[in-house]
Amino acid sequence: MKLIIAEKPSVAKNIADALSIKGKKDGYFEGNQYVITWAFGHLLQLFDAKDYDTKMARWKMDNFPFIPEKFEYKVKSNPKNRQWADQGAKKQLTIIHSLMKRSDIDGIISACDYDREGQLIGDSIIYRARPSKPVYRLLLNEWTRDEVLRGLDSLKPNEELRALQDAGVSRQWADWVIGINLTSVATLKYQKGKGKALNIGRVLLPTLKIIYDRDKEIENFVPEDFFKLTATFVTSKNETYEGTYVEGKEEKFKKRETLAMVEELIQQKEAVILNKKVEKKKEFPPFLFNLSNLQGFITNKYKGWTSDKVLKVAQSLYEKKFITYPRTSSTALEESLVGKTAKVLKTVTEGMPYQDEIKFMKTKRVFNNAKVESHSAIIPTYMKPNRLTADEQIVYTAIKNRFIAQFMPIAEYEETKINTKILHIELQGIFESKGKVQLVEGWKKVEKISSKDKLLPIVQQDEKVTVGKTEVSTHATQPPKPHTEKTLLRVMETCGKGVKEEDNEELVGSILTGFSIGTPATRAETIKKLKDVGYITANGKNLISTELGKRLVETFPVKSLFDLEFTGRLEKILSDIQKGSVKKGIFLKTVFNFTTESVETIKGDKEITIHEVTGTSSKSSNEVLGTCPNCDGNIMEGRKGFGCSNWKKGCKFVIWKNDKYLSSLKKKPTKTMVKGLLKNKRAYVKGLTSKQGKKFNAYLSYEKNPANDYYSWNMEFEDKNK
Template sequence: MKKVIIAEKPSVAKNIADAMGIKQRREGYFDGEDYLVTWAFGHLLQLYDAKDYDENMKGWRMEKFPFIPSDFKYKIKSDNLNRNVIDKGAEKQINIIKYLIDREDVDGVISATDYDREGQVISDELFIHFHIKKPIYRLLLNEWTEDEVKKGMSNLKLNSEMQPLQDAGIGRQIADWVIGINLTSVATLRYGASEKKIINIGRVLLPTLKIIYDRDKEIENFQSSSYHKLIIKVKSKDNIEFESLYYENNSEQFTDKEYLEEISGDLVNKRSVVVDKEVEKKREYPGPLFNLSNLQGYITSKYKGWTSDKVLKVAQSLYEKKYITYPRTASVVLDESLEDRARKVLENLKKGLPYESQVEFIKNKRVFDSSKVESHSAIIPTYVIPKGISLEEEHVYNAIKNRFIMQFMPVAEFEETKITLKVNDEKCSGEFISKGRVEVIRGWRVVEKIETKDTILPLVEKGENLDITDSKVNTVTKKPPKHHTEKTLLRFMETCGKGFKEDKEDDENSSDEMMQAILSGFSIGTPATRAETIKRLKDIGYIQSKGKNLITTELGRTIVEIFPAKELLDLEYTGKLEKTLSDIEKGKFMKSDFLNLIFDFIKASVEKIKKDDSILSKFKIEPPKEIEIIGKCPVCENAVIESEKGFGCINWKNGCKFTIWKSDKYISSFGKVVSKEMVKLLLQNGKVGFRNLKSKNGKIFSAYFRYEKNEESGYFNWKIEFIN
């Protein structure tokens, strides 16, 4: 009997077939004596579209939302160019996979997709779709080298053990589907209809946009300020000059420039004395092994024209070619079980290096620490040496390789020197300090030829007198913060939850356990999706690149400022959802509880958007010159004009519904009529007064009338304020 192995991509299937010695290739699979190795092309299935559940959902209309199916179903994915037709390649491959599983000589299936949330779903959604009854096993690997494939095949798990991972993956799919379908639809109807523009709303899109928006606003609102500092230049007995900075009360920043200039004027041709000299030996370790976010940040900042999405694609290519381990990882350390494998890789890589004698394998917690590994270890090279790779692949591979080798090089050492000077002058009560350092051992820095820019100070001794050769006062203008780059944004997305940790500890016993701040912190997105999120924000026009900077567009700013479901813009809320998905993977939360939370949020958010009029003020409509303007619309501040049947906002085409009908039944019930003069006063003063009003019981009274919007219903109603 045989087993069917399903890989995530053809290239991975070939790696497995090669490792198992399977040479016979047929259409859509490799045919071996014990195994049939086939593949997906990523997701071959997708969740139903709304119209697949209900034909009436083909056209978007407000009253059809919120739309939440009672049961979520899968179908063969749509063609990339035409969503109305099935992807023929996907359909063909699905039929091949189904044929192989159904064969009488097949007694089991092995899922060999990537060992992560998305990889689990890629195969599991097929099993759900096919209603597979045969035993299903799971191959869990971090790299596709021959040794690891063979080792993994001898240690298969039952796929049922992966249920929490499946729950997290499918929970993520459904959450993003209902958020996208509902909120994108109603937001487009509410805010984009007039310009026929799709307003894309997403669980990770909006908080990422908000991060960039907040930085842009911080820069816009920055108030420039300056401070002053006093610098002297002194000469040692060996005639070596160096600079020293003036401090008072441990600060070198002064607001009073004249004060410093007065001191500076007294210093020329005077002497200073060395009152203290500190020399401290320090050690500098290399940066940790790369996770995906750090690799993306490193490459995008080092090489021009690179995006984080491009880094991921190149890394994925190296992974599928067996040159590096799994790239979509959040960890910067290795599992302790990988000691022997890392040793083998290091022995391969160090051969022939000019510093080969300095490379020595050691096991320490900076590199090997199982307690800090999240699903996958850090990215490192495999023992397979690359051949014939592109220049782009070389850039990424060398960064990963060098960072790995650095961990097993001598620690860089340097001497840090601090020289404190005093001047015998009554005006000069503070002290002058110089700092510098000297590299003693280059260590790991030789790997990438990292040059030091350290200030090197001359040899002086305590008590030595030094001539002051120059004195000057410099003005420093504080600069605004810098715009986010892909590097800083990725880092922020990865670590944004840490700032909430201490603030939320009091909530630990909250009954709302699902939505309490998780004390371990949270992230926005996952290592695998962050780059894709940034690319999508650019593609849909919410942000743009200016050089390496990321900046919000006018559309992006508008979305942040008017979108009423503010939770999706809240880093804490969205980060907790991501953390909850992570906790579902670990069996700490139930998928059903998570989805109920999402569904409740969708229902509330749809209602908020339906009632939101904030976009209307963005449209400025010029009334024709011959039309009399009665007043300003209280909803969108455009002109209110008279028509045959009433007084309404000129911005009606964009959705402003402010209207006062001439035949208003409420006003007529008091024996009054809606006139032009009445509406003018109402719009000008917010209220209009009537005398000689007659109540139902015949009493005469006076009152002010207000026309106010009911936030619950979204409609305007009359309110009376009696006049004594």
């Protein structure tokens, strides 16, 4: 009889179903050959600092740096009261350990997720009981019946996963040491008032710096005007096409006068088709999803989605057996999965309108061991869902469509380039025209991507045309766009290695493996935490650093924590530990030395306040409520009012919380009211009180006075005759 330990109850149920085990007991299932029990994720956590030494119960600068000689674990704390152990976790841990000691159990199988955290969860539970029985590892990429049975037939001794355990432990201990020491010391040094600590983290700060740097680029951007000259050419058949004036490869000109002179010279002139080039080009589908690409795709396409939400929904689909393991960094499948993939494709495409165009093929774009890191890309399983929630449907459809697209015809288009030269005058440049026609829609049918054709008339080289309408247009260089979760995830995934947002996924896939900010499993959590602690805020899809976040980047003295290279190297070492090429002791020594030096740096830093805790929570004070009508800045809630983030630059827009006009109506401004005013230019306010004490409702608007920079209130009543 073998004991199987799953990471979650839902996974234990999947294993029990695969083995046709129905007998459910208190905390486990029992069959003839297997007993299946479960954890609830982490049942154990590292000691708090005060558990090692009672003097650490109070934060004092002299107590740091604090690095335990030996790291100890305890039952995880109750989230509502951290002084006490979580009773559910304690009970389940007792059940697991008692099952391990049963005389009829002759082996233990860890069936936790096949990643660093899963290995850590299983090993921390199993080895706490000092088992004398052999321990095995079930390594699966999905929880379908076929995979569970196959996995149980090919178990590995858990000792073979020691490198994975070392990587998990190293990550956990390193983040504990850096977090406990630097958060405590930074809060003592730079924060005034009691409240949330000033969070300092190995992955948190470089991610904040990515957003801060983009904000600074936008803030310091100085737009420059440039000019373009376009001309419409008329053929002998009275057909027209447009061309842009180009000298060398330059079509943007800094001086309008240059183009104005050209425009004057070419009026009504004859021109000739210098050359015409027609090329057929292929468009391959985007690569299969890894977690970061899936999160970027969904958050960019659907309003209100965050990376964290995408991960949670994908995890739910995985545990329900509908998709493969989602926390992957790979965009290809292992070559051993060819047969299985063909079966999945046949199952998920049954009854589709373009079923005849789908053809299974083994290609390097899809099957490539060199592009698989631990887990293959995310694809559907052969289990077709009958009923999904609206959120699950969005994520599942995206994964399914991206999978099917790999086996549809390659999209093809024809690109035409025409160069036109003006005759009888001396010009340095020519006019370029481009046209594009979709020939084969192919995989774009699946993704529902519509291509806009730009047709050019059928003309031949040396054909004569005439200059018709001309125009010199004015343009301005645009600042970089704020980061979104999609663009931020890309920078985190590649550690900013010179990858631009528009770069294709093939280039991104060639970035040095393991050299990243965080892992696929932790990046969404990092972005969420940055919002929760008030370092960044979201304005629609855009991510912006708050005043607190900016002060932290500009003031905090341990600059290497903001350095992508430094954090990327640490993540690379963790990746190498996982592969068995680096010992965990080397990594931990580096981290402990870094922490000790950083604590001393903070202690010796000048006295400065980064964060002053007031009555208003940092979360509410950093939420962007809308765009400033005065300067397009961000309106946020402060202690005394709702004001513009550009107030230091002179923007006077503010709605005071003790506004006299609203006070006379027995009202105070609320976030909902302010959001309505900014979005719709007026807000419907209920429960206003007249001088006679009568309650009424009205529309309020907050409008700028023509004579100065100040704003005042206007009231309109609802037209009940409409």
